[in-house]
Amino acid sequence: xxxxxxxxxxxxxxxxxxxxxxxxxxxxxxxxxxxxxxxxxxxxxxxxxxxxxxxxxxxxxxxxxxxxxxxxxxxxxxxxxxxxxxxxxxxxxxxxxxxxxxxxxxxxxxxxxxxxxxxxxxxxxxxxxxxxxxxxxxxxxxxxxxxxxxxxxxxxxxxxxxxxxxxxxxxxxxxxxxxxxxxxxxxxxxxxxxxxxxxxxxxxxxxxxxxxxxxxxxxxxxxxxxxxxxxxxxxxxxxxxxxxxxxxxxxxxxxxxxxxxxxxxxxxxxxxxxxxxxxxxxxxxxxxxxxxxxxxxxxxxxxxxxxxxxxxxxxxxxxxxxxxxxxxxxxxxxxxxxxxxxxxxxxxxxxxxxxxxxxxxxxxxxxxxxxxxxxxxxxxxxxxxxxxxxxxxxxxxxxxxxxxxxxxxxxxxxxxxxxxxxxxxxx
Ligand code: PLP
Numbered sequence: 001x002x003x004x005x006x007x008x009x010x011x012x013x014x015x016x017x018x019x020x021x022x023x024x025x026x027x028x029x030x031x032x033x034x035x036x037x038x039x040x041x042x043x044x045x046x047x048x049x050x051x052x053x054x055x056x057x058x059x060x061x062x063x064x065x066x067x068x069x070x071x072x073x074x075x076x077x078x079x080x081x082x083x084x085x086x087x088x089x090x091x092x093x094x095x096x097x098x099x100x101x102x103x104x105x106x107x108x109x110x111x112x113x114x115x116x117x118x119x120x121x122x123x124x125x126x127x128x129x130x131x132x133x134x135x136x137x138x139x140x141x142x143x144x145x146x147x148x149x150x151x152x153x154x155x156x157x158x159x160x161x162x163x164x165x166x167x168x169x170x171x172x173x174x175x176x177x178x179x180x181x182x183x184x185x186x187x188x189x190x191x192x193x194x195x196x197x198x199x200x201x202x203x204x205x206x207x208x209x210x211x212x213x214x215x216x217x218x219x220x221x222x223x224x225x226x227x228x229x230x231x232x233x234x235x236x237x238x239x240x241x242x243x244x245x246x247x248x249x250x251x252x253x254x255x256x257x258x259x260x261x262x263x264x265x266x267x268x269x270x271x272x273x274x275x276x277x278x279x280x281x282x283x284x285x286x287x288x289x290x291x292x293x294x295x296x297x298x299x300x301x302x303x304x305x306x307x308x309x310x311x312x313x314x315x316x317x318x319x320x321x322x323x324x325x326x327x328x329x330x331x332x333x334x335x336x337x338x339x340x341x342x343x344x345x346x347x348x349x350x351x352x353x354x355x356x357x358x359x360x361x362x363x364x365x366x367x368x369x370x371x372x373x374x375x376x377x378x379x380x381x382x383x384x385x386x387x388x389x390x391x392x393x394x395x396x397x398x399x400x401x402x403x404x405x406x407x408x409x410x411x412x413x414x415x416x417x418x419x420x421x422x423x424x425x426x427x
Contacts (some may be wrong), residue, residue, distance in 0.1 A: 003050025067407020118146025
């Protein structure tokens with residue numbers, strides 16, 4: 001149950017905003033209730049408009065890797081804003097951002113900035129089609145790449161939460177150009193490439209799928225995506241919007257030692273402001289306008305505030321050895337959670353990599369979205385509301401991944417595990 005001010009705001013919101021929210025998962029529909037409204041957030045904590053505080057495990061769905069409102073980022077925004085907020089003319093921060101991305105992610109020889117992860121994946125798909133002169137793309141069931149038409153087919157995240165994997169309004173003719181395959185299924189992939197390989201422009205894959213729970217590739221699966229695209233003259237697009245700059249300097253491709261043709265980014269590189277980026281092989285990127293025939297643009301692309309905020313966040317991450325510290329926090333959380341759940345004898349699966357984690361109330365092995373859908377949803381709902389009541393904010397859907405930030409402390413994590421214990425005992 002949310003507080004009276006949140007309830008009042010939600011009632012007002014519903015009158016003027018469809019469903020009362022500007023992004024569906026925020027409506028809490030999957031847990032059967034209403035959202036709280038935020039007054040402010042700092043570090044690992046959020047305070048709602050009724051004055052209640054929560055330890056936050058969402059971090060704005062990924063961008064806030066240093067925690068909420070880190071001083072390095074807020075100071076930068078204040079300073080840079082004094083000189084202007086948007087120019088629509090090149091600015092030096094864009095050049096520095098491009099250099100940092102290319103330095104940190106070796107597969108990226110050139111990069112183009114945009115304003116969201118959706119724009120990044122949508123543009124990468126158009127570029128792949130333009131470069132290969134082919135129309136079909138392959139995506140995986142449960143992978144979410146934002147809400148552009150070609151990609152909103154069998155998608156995860158909010159689309160899964162609302163039980164509508166496909167959206168109304170996506171023309172059948174578009175959806176038909178998107179081949180959807182089960183994730184981690186080698187035979188299905190090989191069959192499609194055997195039959196249609198010469199028509200496929202690209203495979204797009206969430207580098208570690210994290211919008212239908214958190215699912216890991218079977219050993220060799222990502223290598224297969226790379227070799228099969230190469231063999232058939234298609235491109236491999238890694239969607240690292242969530243994992244990029246969160247799981248290490250070079251994201252999953254760094255961990256798995258892979259070189260995708262194109263990669264998509266967002267979230268962390270914007271420092272909490274609206275940013276996306278896509279980049280990769282120079283010969284492919286040079287197909288973009290104004291050099292080449294593939295059009296892509298944006299009024300706010302490379303916005304100085306967003307670039308400076310993102311750069312401040314990335315520099316801080318590098319400076320404070322952010323990634324090893326996030327792994328340390330993740331490992332601490334995982335050890336505590338496993339000993340708690342093992343002691344309770346509950347069926348569960350817990351997937352984690354660095355600061356990303358997902359708890360599943362099931363004993364099924366989690367191989368793809370079908371396994372994710374079979375967990376105990378009623379138990380999850382009770383768990384969610386029990387935690388919220390006691391000041392722990394986890395995602396209001398069992399299909400979302402949780403995030404730790406550098407602002408979380410071992411004490412925060414231990415307090416959270418105590419709450420988990422109390423809630424699970426109560427239910
Ligand atoms: N790709 C992935 C893997 C995502 O997780 C998301 C958003 O959660 C997107 C793309 C879309 O990004 P945005 O919401 O910034 O448009």
